[in-house]
Amino acid sequence: MPHIIPMQPVRHLPRAIAFYEQLGFTVEDRRDDWGWAKLRWGDCRVMLDQSINVNPDTPRNAVLYLYPGDIDAFHVQARANGLDVPDLDTTFYGMREFRIDDPDGNRLWIGQVGGAEGT
Template structure:
């Protein structure tokens, strides 16, 4: 019985997940960046207009984003951004497992992604860089 549950709950190992970067909702991106810089992080990328920054400490990365809770009626506890090898294939598999997932969208920040909620209201953003236009 246990083996059957494990086999049914694990996707085939034909594709991988390349990284996971926590994305924390924050009230003030500049204040959060200053705090994490004091802890040894440096800014890898930052967009003050969006209220978003990607911080790095050696091989560890962390995103802070003040726009996640822009809609107070649906506050988020946390957001995880997953980077599969192939977002289209992963999207099909997630839907095939019965998870209600919206369609793939290309974002203004250059990712092809979809978003789903876990049972506790935390959000998973799942994507990969959009192909370069040429």
């Protein structure tokens, strides 16, 4: 298997795309008639899909862990793009990270081992 692309359930495709674009993803492919899009960030991909949101009132349980090259710069850019992100924290397992939810409750953990100054 050469790669895997996670698919996130979303309620409103344009709102979800706007959120992920604020993180730095770009739209690679989009089918509004399907309620589906594939987004890209470097070599990484994620799909957003309205059709898999079978129970729209249930909480989301998906988690994506994103690994930017420079967590400090990424954190500053996410805030500059208008996202309400918490301060960076260094975890007991050695990751410098922050955690946010997308508009549909899908959890994103964003981190780097030791952060920029630890690499």
